[in-house]
Amino acid sequence: MKLGKIGYVILGALHADPGSGYDVKALVDRSTRYFWAASYGQIYPELRKLEEAGLIAGEDAATGGRARTVYRLTAAGEEELRGYLLSPDASCELRDEGLLKLFFADALDDVAATLEKVRAVRANHAEQLRQLEGIAATVKKATPTRQLVLEYGLGVHRWALAWCDDVERRLTGAEATDEGTL
Amino acid sequence: MKLGKIGYVILGALHADPGSGYDVKALVDRSTRYFWAASYGQIYPELRKLEEAGLIAGEDAATGGRARTVYRLTAAGEEELRGYLLSPDASCELRDEGLLKLFFADALDDVAATLEKVRAVRANHAEQLRQLEGIAATVKKATPTRQLVLEYGLGVHRWALAWCDDVERRLTGAEATDEGTL
DNA sequence: CCTTCCATGTAACCGGTTACATGATTGC
DNA sequence: GCAATCATGTAACCGGTTACATGGAAGG
Numbered sequence: 001m002k003l004g005k006i007g008y009v010i011l012g013a014l015h016a017d018p019g020s021g022y023d024v025k026a027l028v029d030r031s032t033r034y035f036w037a038a039s040y041g042q043i044y045p046e047l048r049k050l051e052e053a054g055l056i057a058g059e060d061a062a063t064g065g066r067a068r069t070v071y072r073l074t075a076a077g078e079e080e081l082r083g084y085l086l087s088p089d090a091s092c093e094l095r096d097e098g099l100l101k102l103f104f105a106d107a108l109d110d111v112a113a114t115l116e117k118v119r120a121v122r123a124n125h126a127e128q129l130r131q132l133e134g135i136a137a138t139v140k141k142a143t144p145t146r147q148l149v150l151e152y153g154l155g156v157h158r159w160a161l162a163w164c165d166d167v168e169r170r171l172t173g174a175e176a177t178d179e180g181t182l
Numbered sequence: 183m184k185l186g187k188i189g190y191v192i193l194g195a196l197h198a199d200p201g202s203g204y205d206v207k208a209l210v211d212r213s214t215r216y217f218w219a220a221s222y223g224q225i226y227p228e229l230r231k232l233e234e235a236g237l238i239a240g241e242d243a244a245t246g247g248r249a250r251t252v253y254r255l256t257a258a259g260e261e262e263l264r265g266y267l268l269s270p271d272a273s274c275e276l277r278d279e280g281l282l283k284l285f286f287a288d289a290l291d292d293v294a295a296t297l298e299k300v301r302a303v304r305a306n307h308a309e310q311l312r313q314l315e316g317i318a319a320t321v322k323k324a325t326p327t328r329q330l331v332l333e334y335g336l337g338v339h340r341w342a343l344a345w346c347d348d349v350e351r352r353l354t355g356a357e358a359t360d361e362g363t364l
Numbered sequence: 365c366c367t368t369c370c371a372t373g374t375a376a377c378c379g380g381t382t383a384c385a386t387g388a389t390t391g392c
Numbered sequence: 393g394c395a396a397t398c399a400t401g402t403a404a405c406c407g408g409t410t411a412c413a414t415g416g417a418a419g420g
Contacts, residue, residue, distance in 0.1 A: 004406090004407070004408095005279070005407090006407085006408090008282070008286075009282065012282075012285070012286035012289065015286070015289045016286075016288070016289070020370085020371070020372085021371080021372070021373090022370060022371050022372075023371095026370095031285070032282065032285060034276065035276050035277065035278040035281040035282060035285075036277055036278070036279070036281075036282045037275070037277075037408090038408090039408065039409060039410085040372080040373075040374095041373090041374080041375095041408070041409065041410080041411095042407080042408060042409090044372065044373055044374085045373090045374090063370095063416090063417080064416070064417075065415080065416050065417085066370070066371065066415080066416045066417060067370095067371060067372065067415090067416085068370080068371065068372090069371090069372085078289075081286070081289055082289070082290060084283075085283050085286060085287060085289060085290055085295070085299075086290070086295065088302060089279070090278075090279040090280035090282075090283060090302050090303070090306060091277070091278075091279045092277070092278045092279065092280060092306050092310075093219070093276070093277045093278075094216065094217050094275070094276055094277075095217065095218055095219075095273070095274070095275045095276075096217040096218070096272075096273075096274045096275075097187070097218070097271070097272040097273045097274065098272035098274060099217040099218075099331050099334065100190070100191065100194075100214065100217060100218045100272075101266075101267050101272060102327055102330060102331055103194070103213070103214060103217075103327060103328055103331045104190075104194035104197070104198075104263070104267060104327070105267060105327040106198070106325040106326065106327040106328070107194065107197045107198070107260075107263055107264070107267060108264060108267055108268070113267070113268065114326075114327055114330075117267075117327075118330075120270060120272050121272070121334075124272060124274050128274075143288040144288065144296075145284055145285060145286070145287040145288040145296055145299075146285055146288070148284060148296075148300075148349060149281050149284055149285045152281065152303075152342075152345060155341070155345055156338065156341065156342065159337070159338065159341040160334075160338065163334060163337055167330060186378090186379070186380095187379090188379085188380090202398085202399070202400085203399080203400070203401090204397095204398060204399050204400075205398095205399095208398095219380090220380085221380065221381060221382085222400080222401075222402095223380070223381065223382080223383095223401090223402080223403095224379080224380060224381090226400065226401055226402085227401090227402090244399095245388090245389080245398095246388070246389080247387080247388050247389085248387080248388045248389060248398070248399065249387090249388085249398095249399060249400065250398080250399065250400090251399090251400085
């Protein structure tokens, strides 16, 4: 009975705000998905595992005919979360198709196409930044560490945007003076 | 017979440098893994699919008793790669356990622990930057678009490092004047 | 009434990793 | 002789997504 990484996302979410699987999913979609996603197909089965392991306890909170189970951490769950948060290992993976296309863009042998790929990368960052700015505008009372992560996200995407703009300037400059050669 | 994303990584790799599955894997580990990873368990089966689809052609290049098949793109393969590279969609996903831990670090209720998590995030970026700088030092004759992606990587990690340092300064400052409160 | 949100789940599928198995060649 | 590298593959497993199924509550 070992729990996956998603178990810790749930533990972390429920620690601050006890709630339903639906609530956990809502938090994930609003916040953690930018660096750690999760679907219902993972959340509900994992909730059951966590309860079986005694790390969370569900309490029936049905309103009329609508089912609802509110979960909160047990003492063992709190300890498990602490242990996880204190453990030093922290994997980091990126899957960026925009960068992949840019990386191989020389196969197109066309500066304009390269420029287009840079713009595609830029568009991705712009969209993500837009979303994060929306969150920043509405969520004022998040905990300091959550604000920190939000701030990081805003910063990264702003940096990336600036980088793309810089590359675009360089590429269009080269295009004008040195036709067709990258 | 639809090919997965990994098929395009292979197509991109073989376009510039025809070679074996081993060669493709080497390129992936050296370069694309920073934004798109791939294992032998994907590469070899996908090579077969690509060949069956007529997108690549393998040529026997065994040296003595050591097997080796050199693949290169067919005309159809070139076209497939072009089509992919020109298509506008570009997914982007991040899985950063360091950010996850930082996000939930308030559960530890301890500024020192938060600081430690920031340092963990920093360490990840420092390590990746170190690796990329190694690549930058050795690989001088990469194509312009590959250099661009490398430059992007160097830039992102340097920005992240600076951000972590800034947060550390802020946090240690707060710690000194405002004991224990984040 | 109808749409949107709240709420809970599952089964099939798929992309990807890990671990294993095998063996030749090169260079120290 | 031995280690590192070159080279090819597969089977089991697992983490995760997608699509589906179901239905109550709230608000316009």
